[in-house]
Amino acid sequence: MGSVTSTSPVRTLVCGTGRMGALVRAAVEADEALCLVGQVGIDDVRALETPGALPEADLVIDFTNVAMLPHLTAYLRHSPAALVSGTTGLGPDEQALLDELSQRMPVMWSANYSLGVAVLRRLAAEAAQALQGFDIEIVETHHNQKADAPSGTAKLLLSAVDPDGQCSVAHGRDGMVGARPAREVGMHALRGGTVAGTHEVHFFGLDEEVCLTHRAASRQIFVSGAVAAAKRLVGREPGRYAFEDLML
Numbered sequence: 001m002g003s004v005t006s007t008s009p010v011r012t013l014v015c016g017t018g019r020m021g022a023l024v025r026a027a028v029e030a031d032e033a034l035c036l037v038g039q040v041g042i043d044d045v046r047a048l049e050t051p052g053a054l055p056e057a058d059l060v061i062d063f064t065n066v067a068m069l070p071h072l073t074a075y076l077r078h079s080p081a082a083l084v085s086g087t088t089g090l091g092p093d094e095q096a097l098l099d100e101l102s103q104r105m106p107v108m109w110s111a112n113y114s115l116g117v118a119v120l121r122r123l124a125a126e127a128a129q130a131l132q133g134f135d136i137e138i139v140e141t142h143h144n145q146k147a148d149a150p151s152g153t154a155k156l157l158l159s160a161v162d163p164d165g166q167c168s169v170a171h172g173r174d175g176m177v178g179a180r181p182a183r184e185v186g187m188h189a190l191r192g193g194t195v196a197g198t199h200e201v202h203f204f205g206l207d208e209e210v211c212l213t214h215r216a217a218s219r220q221i222f223v224s225g226a227v228a229a230a231k232r233l234v235g236r237e238p239g240r241y242a243f244e245d246l247m248l
Helices: 019-030 042-049 066-078 092-101 115-130 152-161 220-233 243-247
Strands: 010-015 034-040 059-062 082-085 106-109 135-142 168-171 184-191 197-205 208-216 239-241
Touching: 010 019, 019 034, 019 220, 034 042, 042 066, 059 066, 059 220, 066 082, 066 092, 082 092, 082 220, 092 106, 106 220, 115 152, 115 197, 115 208, 115 220, 115 243, 135 152, 152 184, 152 197, 220 243, 239 243
Parallel strands: 010 034, 010 059, 059 082, 082 106, 106 239, 135 184, 168 184
Antiparallel strands: 135 197, 197 208
């Protein structure tokens, strides 16, 4: 089954009332293919868990935090809808909840909805294959209000360069750490100012370096990517979908 081709606007519930939630709401309201039926935040968890308290939706776009997911899961159990989640910091328990939901509805989760980052991840995977034996370091920079570190996008990049999880990971270095061991990936998180997001993957070889970089000028790129992917997700069969599956 492909994405929805009906001329009826897709009923959309926005989950999140912070800065990203406001941007997502504005994007939904500006898109003729979508119809905003509501917006909920952490203060609305009781409504999420009460059948009939919120309008039915065909699509839920979630940019909140880990604590919100169990309540959103309750809503989706009694009001199934395609789910697009951009919440970062999810652990195994939260991913298991998404797996459970995907048995009944199409579910997409990504730590980053930038098309450029999707391409960066693909390039990083290709570079890691081609540059065997090179030392790899991942550096991410975000605004000083970001709660989690390293970023979800940095973790996606780690999985791209080390898909089998065979490398050790050094989260920064301190003290007399000695020579850098082989098959180690360095992960570094920088925080400051209002940086929307910069990610770099460095490959260090003998007398040469390759650096792949993506810089986000604003959060709008994540919103635009999430909304574009959401419209392609609605109407598909239940299952887990990756952003790259639908956009590249």
